[in-house]
Amino acid sequence: MADPTMELLRELTEAKGIPGYEGQVRGIVRKHFESLGEISQDKIGSVICKAEGSFEAPKVMLAGHMDEIGFMVKHITKEGFIHFLPLGGWFDQVLLGQRVVINTRQGEVVGVIGAKPPHLLPADQRNKVVQRKEMFIDIGATSKEEVEEAGVRAGDPVIPRADFVLLANGNTYLSKAFDDRVGVALIVSSLEELKSNDHPNTIFGVATVQEEVGVRGATTSVRAVDPDVAIILEIDIAGDVPGIKPEESSVKLGKGPSMLIYDARMIPNIKLRNFLMDTAEEMEIPLQVSYFERGGTDGGAIHLHNTGVPTVVLTVPARHIHSDSSIIHRGDYDYAVQLLVEVLKRLDAEIVAEFTA
Numbered sequence: 001m002a003d004p005t006m007e008l009l010r011e012l013t014e015a016k017g018i019p020g021y022e023g024q025v026r027g028i029v030r031k032h033f034e035s036l037g038e039i040s041q042d043k044i045g046s047v048i049c050k051a052e053g054s055f056e057a058p059k060v061m062l063a064g065h066m067d068e069i070g071f072m073v074k075h076i077t078k079e080g081f082i083h084f085l086p087l088g089g090w091f092d093q094v095l096l097g098q099r100v101v102i103n104t105r106q107g108e109v110v111g112v113i114g115a116k117p118p119h120l121l122p123a124d125q126r127n128k129v130v131q132r133k134e135m136f137i138d139i140g141a142t143s144k145e146e147v148e149e150a151g152v153r154a155g156d157p158v159i160p161r162a163d164f165v166l167l168a169n170g171n172t173y174l175s176k177a178f179d180d181r182v183g184v185a186l187i188v189s190s191l192e193e194l195k196s197n198d199h200p201n202t203i204f205g206v207a208t209v210q211e212e213v214g215v216r217g218a219t220t221s222v223r224a225v226d227p228d229v230a231i232i233l234e235i236d237i238a239g240d241v242p243g244i245k246p247e248e249s250s251v252k253l254g255k256g257p258s259m260l261i262y263d264a265r266m267i268p269n270i271k272l273r274n275f276l277m278d279t280a281e282e283m284e285i286p287l288q289v290s291y292f293e294r295g296g297t298d299g300g301a302i303h304l305h306n307t308g309v310p311t312v313v314l315t316v317p318a319r320h321i322h323s324d325s326s327i328i329h330r331g332d333y334d335y336a337v338q339l340l341v342e343v344l345k346r347l348d349a350e351i352v353a354e355f356t357a
């Protein structure tokens with residue numbers, strides 16, 4: 001029998017949605033939100049699902065971003081090759097040889113990211129990293145006219161072409177866009193759980209847009225929600241691959257969700273952070289601790305809303321993030337849902353007031 005959680009993650013990660021072009025993934029999110037609460041949208045496309053509990057306040061915002069890193073068509077050469085703009089932070093070394101899909105007004109066009117082949121490079125350049133500006137997308141055309149006839153135009157979104165795979169041990173998943181469709185899925189899974197559980201608050205599950213280009217959807221949607229407390233749901237960088245020192249990241253796949261104690265744009269509210277830690281301990285849910293010395297999350301904008309919002313970041317560790325193939329562990333996801341649901345069942349007006357006392 002199909003596993004609904006795995007199918008949710010498959011559906012969400014295979015959907016195409018780079019910053020500013022989240023339409024396809026937004027449609028899927030709206031479909032899942034439909035039975036979970038009242039849906040609204042901010043004016044740049046973030047989707048908000050309001051799930052009423054037994055009290056109107058506190059208003060709890062959950063945020064996960066719908067967009068994934070990708071590219072945009074910038075320029076077509078007369079020989080029929082496509083130069084591209086990155087949308088979001090790519091590691092240039094993972095680009096070469098990757099298949100991509102260009103969403104044109106005429107439909108999808110498949111291509112591959114190429115560069116000058118190593119055979120033709122002088123010896124001193126062969127061992128060097130190829131710069132992104134030397135790369136291009138090849139759709140198999142032989143002229144600019146052919147590219148245009150296929151429907152490709154400057155401004156078209158380019159999305160990695162990668163499918164969802166259940167890996168050999170049966171517990172790990174490989175796909176693109178776990179960053180941050182996992183966060184979106186966590187909102188859906190936790191709201192589904194809470195349909196049959198009372199919660200002393202009103203939850204606003206928000207699938208934000210344009211996080212990867214500077215937390216833009218979080219900036220607008222937090223104004224629509226005006227929350228009393230916020231939990232950001234994200235992907236963490238797993239530190240269990242070769243070459244990472246324990247002090248750089250000690251987060252491991254399969255050892256539970258993790259919580260950020262620091263990122264470059266936010267220091268979490270300490271009482272809220274401790275509340276999550278204490279709840280995890282009490283429920284015997286493993287919770288790892290992590291930090292982003294560079295980079296931030298939607299929390300960077302949300303915690304600065306109005307006069308400030310107590311905010312924390314709960315994550316699922318992933319290997320190889322910001323490439324088109326990352327890996328997560330199902331156990332970490334399930335524990336994250338469990339912890340989130342437990343926290344949402346407890347966040348009442350009295351506890352939330354204490355966070356800023």
Ligand SMILES: [Zn+2]
Nearest residue numbers: 179180234235
């Ligand atoms: Zn992210």
